[in-house]
Amino acid sequence: MLGLIDCNNFYVSCERLFQPKLEGQAVVVLSSNDGCVIARSQEAKALGIPMGAPAFELRECFLKEKVEVLSSNFALYGDLSQRVVSVIEEFGYPVEVYSIDESFLSFPDMPPSELEKRAREIIARIRKWTGIPTAFGVSKTKTLAKAANRLAKKGDGVRLLLEESEIKAALSHFPVEEVWGIGKRWSLSLQEAGVRTAWQLREANEAWIRSHLNVQALKTALELKGVACIGKIRKEELPKTLLSSRSFGQPLSSLEELKEAIAHFTASAAEKLGRHRGCAGVIGLFVYSARQGHRSATLTLPCATAYPPTLIQAAYRCLDGIFSKGAVYKKAGIFLTEIVNEKTVQLDLLAPSDLSLKKEAFIRVMESINGTYGRRSVHFAAEGLAQKWRPRSERRSPSYTSKWEELPVCKNGG
Structure with missing residues (x-):
């Protein structure tokens, strides 16, 4: 059984951890040189601010909607990511770090009630020890765990997709473009063929998927059926460039x-x-x-x-x-x-x-x-020392966890 832990709006959550005033506010984080939007809070998403949009095109929106705009602070995000992973590893299950804010866990066979209890215990400890909110999806394959995780974010933080009836009910309303591994180009081709949900992709003819898309898309469809096709995701040991x-x-x-x-x-x-x-x-x-x-x-x-x-x-x-x-x-x-x-x-x-x-x-x-x-x-x-060429980061928060001179200061009110 596989679980996927995903940190919610990770970059924004890291910023809010040390700036509680940002809770409930629309927040965006910009890329290097304060160029494009690379992270959004739920409030910013609700305003329709798109991912990847150039910041200069959104200046009026930022001012009108009082959006908090921050420069990226990758030193902070990287440190907190390591802390989240270290908490997960405390539970002793095999962990595969997939990205800066996502990790897969392998669970031994156990009753669904015990799985859910363990999942809630893990996300509660992560929140208590690091302050980062997370969601946990559990299912039979990585693709199904990804889908369960997306549903968990919309619910109370934990979602299990184990029984066939649960899987069918969830995938029947799950847009095909949101399935892990289905990109924009594939989703357009699938929708043109009448495949609009994850369940329809799962039930599609395998030969058709292979001939009209490719083997990777076929693996995705098989994963939706509960057939594990994606093993350990290895990062290339020796890059070509x-x-x-x-x-x-x-x-x-x-x-x-x-x-x-x-x-x-x-x-x-x-x-x-x-x-x-x-x-x-x-x-x-x-x-x-x-x-x-x-x-x-x-x-x-x-x-x-x-x-x-x-x-x-x-x-x-x-x-x-x-x-x-x-x-x-x-x-x-x-x-x-x-x-x-x-x-x-x-x-x-x-x-x-x-x-x-x-x-x-x-x-x-x-x-x-x-x-x-x-x-x-x-x-x-x-x-050089002055490095006038360095990218702009006018709104970067301090490196609260990795630089002595930028550690948070607690002052006595007396």
């Missing part, structure tokens, strides 16, 4: 400031690459200015590497070939590709290698320090 890019908080025209941003993006990508124990054979860079549009360059490295100083120097060589004096740049980014496992790097006898013990030890020390004292506590001087 890594990208690090941002729109600048303010336009840049200086080569030195642009180099600082490029160094930061490259170091961030190298950090991700190191976590995968991979090495990149090709680095690419792109910049955007209103005058010239997008310009890009790539460079094949003599040996695949994950050593940040080598990658930063390679990014600089790419930048030298496309930088234009007088241009005003609004965005830049780098990408790493041709990624291989660090143990299978093909060495070049005529080129120096970055796979030395001293360089590896240097990177591991940086990882250890940043792991102990916070991400990017130690960084490369090439990334």
